[in-house]
Amino acid sequence: MKEANYSFFHQITCAFRKEGFARLKGMESTMNIAKLVSKNMLRRPGRFIFTLLGITIGMASFVALLSMGDNLRSEVTQQADALGAHLVVMSRTNCPFVMMSVLTGDQMPEAIPREVVGQIAALDGVSTAVPYLTIGASIDETLVTLTGILPAEMKEHRDWAVQAGNYFANDSESVVIGAGVATRFGLSIGDTLTFRGVDFPIAAILYSTSSNDDATVFMPLNIIQQIFGLGDYVSFIAVTLNDVTKVEQYAAAILDFANVTVTTDEELLGSVLLILGSVNVTLQLIAGVALIAAAFGIINTMMTAIYERRREIGILRAMGSKSRVIFQIFIIESGLYGLFGGLLGLAVGFVVSRFAAPFIQQNQFADVLGTPDAAVTLSVTLVLIVLSLSILISIVSGIYPAWKASKLTPMEAIRNV
Numbered sequence: 001m002k003e004a005n006y007s008f009f010h011q012i013t014c015a016f017r018k019e020g021f022a023r024l025k026g027m028e029s030t031m032n033i034a035k036l037v038s039k040n041m042l043r044r045p046g047r048f049i050f051t052l053l054g055i056t057i058g059m060a061s062f063v064a065l066l067s068m069g070d071n072l073r074s075e076v077t078q079q080a081d082a083l084g085a086h087l088v089v090m091s092r093t094n095c096p097f098v099m100m101s102v103l104t105g106d107q108m109p110e111a112i113p114r115e116v117v118g119q120i121a122a123l124d125g126v127s128t129a130v131p132y133l134t135i136g137a138s139i140d141e142t143l144v145t146l147t148g149i150l151p152a153e154m155k156e157h158r159d160w161a162v163q164a165g166n167y168f169a170n171d172s173e174s175v176v177i178g179a180g181v182a183t184r185f186g187l188s189i190g191d192t193l194t195f196r197g198v199d200f201p202i203a204a205i206l207y208s209t210s211s212n213d214d215a216t217v218f219m220p221l222n223i224i225q226q227i228f229g230l231g232d233y234v235s236f237i238a239v240t241l242n243d244v245t246k247v248e249q250y251a252a253a254i255l256d257f258a259n260v261t262v263t264t265d266e267e268l269l270g271s272v273l274l275i276l277g278s279v280n281v282t283l284q285l286i287a288g289v290a291l292i293a294a295a296f297g298i299i300n301t302m303m304t305a306i307y308e309r310r311r312e313i314g315i316l317r318a319m320g321s322k323s324r325v326i327f328q329i330f331i332i333e334s335g336l337y338g339l340f341g342g343l344l345g346l347a348v349g350f351v352v353s354r355f356a357a358p359f360i361q362q363n364q365f366a367d368v369l370g371t372p373d374a375a376v377t378l379s380v381t382l383v384l385i386v387l388s389l390s391i392l393i394s395i396v397s398g399i400y401p402a403w404k405a406s407k408l409t410p411m412e413a414i415r416n417v
Helices: 002-019 021-030 033-042 045-083 096-104 115-121 151-158 179-185 221-227 244-257 265-308 310-318 323-360 380-406 410-414
Strands: 087-090 126-139 142-149 162-165 175-177 192-195 198-206 216-220 236-241 261-264
Touching (some): 033 323, 045 380, 087 244, 087 265, 115 126, 115 244, 126 151, 142 151, 151 216, 261 265, 265 323, 265 380, 310 323
Parallel strands (some): 142 216, 175 198
Antiparallel strands (some): 126 236, 162 198, 175 216, 192 198
């Protein structure tokens, strides 16, 4: 027994000499976990960078998709508020994509007779019934929304302010453009836009409303119906009521005399958000694959680190370090990978989302952003979620390697001396 003990301590003494007495004495005297963690993480710079890069890419994709999704949700809500309608009357349909077109300003079927507008306006308790006729048009071979309106009623309903020029009348063969259209195409008062071979001078430019009005060209309803040969029909009607608690009663009253679909502003918003929510979940699942790959990268890095540092771990144990100290060292390392990766992921994801937004906006889901320059922002909530998730994934990934490290014995260290 004495010989075994002597042999054991002799080998430990040899290990002290081989590793350097000063180095081990420093370990013994300080047992500073922070220094151990930092030294071990930076021991292999290449491995540290690539492991961190894996977490960064995973979190960046998650941040980019989540930030743009949050921005889309807020913009959809803003567009619904800008519409200012308690009820929306559309052609007979239950398709949520048609409902989305109400907010995006995309072309909709002209299926509601204009006489229905008058019938709705005549109902006792209806404040306004504003018709819209939306069609697709182009400026310099770029698609824009052309909307037919009743000029006076629309200006009052949307509370527009004119930035330049003079607002048009019902029979005016001219157009009013949103601020975004003027900026995008470099247009000013007196310039001419051509639709169906007819020239329309720009009568006025509106101040920015931070809605899809900024990206729209407006024309008097009767003129657009005549030019495009659409007859006396409109795409949808925005209805406001004096008593918003009676929306269901008015919806039923409209259905009594018109073959249309009537939806409340809350139902409209809910349908659009449901579509966006489904798309966001799909994209986030894709980002989740990157996070899983990053998690396995952490496990691989930590397991490799255990193999390389078995000698040090065993010597620490021989010097009296408890298993929980070894466990803490590896858990802290994993958590720091998550923290640094999360911070870098936030920065990279924000930059990516800013550059990607203009390209992603070229579809119906993102047209609700209104203008090509709609900002993508990071909320405090999103920052906290991303950092928490990154650290949590990293710590969970490090539990098994930390457990394995904490179970190493001094004898296993000696075999590597």
